[in-house]
Amino acid sequence: MNGDDEQRVQFGIEGLDSMLSGGIFEGSICSIVGTYGTGKTTFALQFIYEGLKQGEKAIFISLDERTEMIHRDILRRGWDLDTYLDKSLFVIKLDPTDFTVAVNQIKDELPQLIRSVGARRVVIDPISLFEGIFTDESTRRQELFRFIERMRDEDCTLILTSETLQNNPYASKYSLIEYMVDTVILLRYIRPSDLSEVHPAVEVVKMRGSNHSREIKPYEILKDRVQVYSEANVF
Structure with missing residues (x-):
């Protein structure tokens, strides 16, 4: 099948969805990579909220x-948490410091949970803490690959x-996740030569099977939404 004929899943971030030629592919796996303060969690929550508004479970x-803290962040944006929480939205905190529990919950229990609630959108924030559980690089690569492959069998779109x-x-x-997922969205700061102001910018680094924008675009995290200025340039 031609990639452009496949169903797309939107982030609900107008400028970003246009950079993605309408959204990421349904059932695909996407990684949002960024340094601290760039809004990775906010982008992921926007993705979740867009699905909830469309009647999906997440x-x-x-x-x-x-x-x-996640609940507070949602409420701070003026989103209707009470309508969705524990009905169509399930927020779960896992402790990555408990090695055995964390590995079993993410690898074994998550697929079962996805099927039991019928979730169409899933976020793990951040996957790098799961990667960090494994101190050996070879084991880390192997376990992450196994997890990614298992998640491909689930009927959901996954954001890491x-x-x-x-x-x-x-x-x-750990320079691993971008090689294993279908789409990579990079968030970073661009500092002008005069150092007068820092500009957050987004770039679609990779998107398998689809055309996508290769431009770097500025974005802003507003009170109730993320705004990507796809028609503007970063200076």
């Missing part, structure tokens, strides 16, 4: 923030956020 798994490498804002923390 799961948001946090390996970092407490569930009440990832921190960047400490000294490289263009690569994920």
Whole structure:
């Protein structure tokens, strides 16, 4: 099948969806990679909320923030949490420091949970904490590959956020996830030569089977939404 004939899933971020030629493919896996403060979680929540508005069920798994912090972030944006929480939206906090529990929950229990609630959109925020559970690089690569392949059997579209490498804002923390997913969205800061102001910018680095914008575009995190200015240029 021609990729352009496949069903698209929108983020609900107008400028970003246009950069993605209408959205990511339904059932695909996308990674949002960015350094601290770039809004990875906010982009992921916007993706979840767009699905909820369309009547879909969603799961948001946090390996970092407490569930009440996620709830607070949703409410702060003026989104209707009460309508969805524990009905069509399920927010789950996992503790990545408990090795055995975290690995089993993510690898074994998550697929079962997705099927039991009928979730069409799933977020893991951030996947880099799951990667960090494995201290051996070979094991990390193997376990991440197995997880990705297992998730491809589920009837959902998956977003994985990832921190960047400490000294490289263009690569994920372990430089693995971008090779295994279908779409990579990079969030970063651009600093003008005069250092007068920092501009957050988004780039679609990779999108298998689809045309996509290769331009770097500015964005802004507003109170109730993310706004990507797809017609503007970053200076």
